[in-house]
Amino acid sequence: MNALLNLKDTTMAVEVARSMLHSVPYDATADQSMAYLIHYLEMSLDDGALPIARERQPFLLTALESDGELKEQPGDALMGAATLYDEGLELAYLEQYAGRQTEAKQALTALDAALAKVPTEKIDNPAETGRAKAQYALLGEKLPRIAILPYAAPGNPHPRINPDYGAATVLLLFPEWCAQCRKMMQPLGDFLIRNSADDIHSYGLLAMDADEAATNPFKDNFKDLLHTPILTTPSATLQNFGAVNFPFIVITDNAGRVRFLGTVAQNAFDAGGFVEQIIDRNVLKAAPGVTRLPSR
16 A cells, blocks of 8 residues: 555555455554555545545544554554544544534544543543644634744844734744754745735744743844744744644634644645645635635
8 A cells, every 4th residue: 555655546545445444454553554545645635535534433433442552463563542542533634624514523522432431541641632632623713822922033023923814824833943844934935925916824933942032043043044934932832733743834714713734744835735725725715705826
């Protein structure tokens, strides 16, 4: 299956995945391959991600309800309840992105019911489960208030995120150590220029310690971020969005409601790429009175 994805033969990869679901034990190895396939399809904006996620879901629920874990057969690899729950949330996300709110709620209810059957002592990482729940709860809600530190850029003493969300607002959140994210700031600036006529706003949010920000981070080690749409925000902002993997983006509609959040590839801001397609599919198409992006 992974080889087929490397060959970009997603149709056959999905067929192999369906066959695997019903012909071999669903263990940690099988789940790893399924998770990779679904993520690949989602990042490719392939409509096949949702149906295969639906087919996988009963296996995740069974693993949660029975042992609260999934083992490799044979082998030592083990996936705990927190990981299984996080993977199970993928279906709810995909249902929401497809505009199926009822189905998303049903998926979440079934997942929570399965987790409730797991003895507390067998939940390997309760904090991670709580983080995943809180992050999913942001979808469809108004963007939480984001604190902006006062030393965001030279000559800009009062930086802020525009309270007018335009047709859509895109945020790229990242910590200082994410070199890949920093390299995305120039493409983000190009994205902003390219989509300014469509009233799409975009900002990079560099999360850092407030005391460190007070020394003006753009003097020495932050020269690569000069002349980019960057703001600085307290480190706690990452926790507020449940962001643990990066690059992490948040996309809102014209009312500031979160329509997408999650990790993306480094080329996400390319012309006609992932972010522009997500805005077209999940934001502009769903917003009354807002025109769609022109085809590129």
